[in-house]
Amino acid sequence: MAVDKRGRKLPKGIRQRSEGFEGRFMYQGKSYLVHGKTITETQKLITELKYKLEHGIYVTKEKITLDEWFTTWLEEYKKNRVKLGTYTNYEKYYKSIIKNRLGSRQLSEIRGEHIQKLYNELVKEGYALSSIKIVSAVLNGCLQQAMRNGLIERNPVRLAELPRQMGKKKERIAMTKEQQDLFMEYAKESYLYHFFAVMLQTGMRKGEMQGLKYSDIDKKQNVIHVQRTLKYIEGQGYIEDAPKTRTSTRDIPLTAAVAEHIEVQRKYWNFKVVNMNQYLFCNEEGGPISRERIQAEIDRTVKRIREAGHDFPRITSHVFRHTFATRAIEAGMPPQVLKTILGHSSLAMTMDLYSHVLPDTKAEEMQKIAIMF
Incomplete structure (x- = not known):
């Protein structure tokens, strides 16, 4: 039985080399080798290679593409x-x-x-x-x-080296308070009015909104449980997936305004029976709302705004999330609290939002400091 440099016995088939360990075993009359940094790693590699050989998924090093x-x-x-x-x-x-x-x-x-x-x-x-x-x-x-x-x-x-960012980094877009009010005013006739309102007042991602169910609205705890996202997969349609990151599974405080929008939405399609497992924001048949329908309703609302003589940019559903974050920052919400509500995986992501929003108010803040001198 082989021993290591300290004279300790090594497991069968493993020997120590100048760098790490070598594992050797026989399978159907042929010898196979693996190399690991530790004994445990080498044993694991032996097990994995044996599994591949037994299940016919091993391809020799020289031939594998x-x-x-x-x-x-x-x-x-x-x-x-x-x-x-x-x-x-x-x-x-x-x-x-x-x-x-x-x-x-x-x-x-x-x-x-x-x-x-x-x-x-x-x-x-x-x-x-x-x-x-x-x-x-x-x-x-x-x-x-x-x-x-x-x-x-x-x-x-x-x-290899990744290419550098060419030109300006894509700027985050958020609606101003005036644009936000204008959009919601012209969206009142849309069947997604309450969808837009809840997204705007919670900062939830589009997929999280699509996947929101009646059972996620917890009136006892006064929170919205964000537990899933809907994702479209070619050939399969919409499937339920875990939220974007580990921290995206979260509870968002349920404000009175958001609770009212949700309550009105419950009755919107006049379903005779409402299953607690049904999507809150759904189509006429109770199925998922597609991303195309969401964007189409946003575009229709913007069109009505422009036809009324107002200048308004084209926006996507993600703008609602940035708008929520912007209003929260302007209201003085601490970064750590905003991070939790948005479900960011790191504080750095939230602080990046602050660096985007706060320069607009830097002159005003400088004036506050100026009176101290």
Whole structure:
């Protein structure tokens, strides 16, 4: 039985090398090797490799392509670890952007310059930096696991550099108080009037609003339980998924104004029987409201405003969330409280909103300080 550098006995099939440990085992008459930094890691790699061999999903290091490995990585390492929405996003970005460019290459052939060329091509084709970052994250996760499994010596994604932000960073848009009042006035005839009002007064994301159910309105605790989001998946329609981040599962205080909008919404479609598991904001049949219908109603309202002679920008549903945050900041809501209500994963995200809103009032604040001198 092998021993380590201190003379301690090692598990069967494991021996210590100059850097880490080596695991060796036989399967159907053929020898296999894995390498780990610790004994525990090496044993885990042996178990994983045996599983792949037994289930016919192992491909030799010399022959495996990115396509083959991506399928294994997605199914074995990601399917039960990430949200369904994240899983489908990985799949979508791989199939639409990565597959045709790198999918047929063997893992051992992919070098840093190939990843860099991919980034450069995407820039030329007009892809947003945010999309290129997602492509990079998918490739990095996939190839990092390949390196851990001993399929490649190093991760080529680490050798490439993401492009710089070209031009101005996209500015967050929030309605002014006047625009907010104007929109809600002209939205009164819309069947989504209460949807807009609740979104504007809670800062909830569009998907969270779509997934809100009667059972989420807790009048005893006087809160709205945000527990899910609706996500559209091609070929499946709308599915319920966990909220965007861990901190997105949250309770939002139920104000009297929001409670009134919800109560009116309960009666809007005149359903004979209302199931507590039914979506609060739904279509005529009680099904999910599509993102297209939401945007169409926003566009119709803006059109009515413009036809009445007012200048008004085109907005999306996300503007309501930024508008809520802006009003909260203007009212003096502490950052930590706003972070909790919005469900941000970090305080830095909330402070970024403050840096966007507060410059508008800096002259006024400077005047307050000036009287002290």
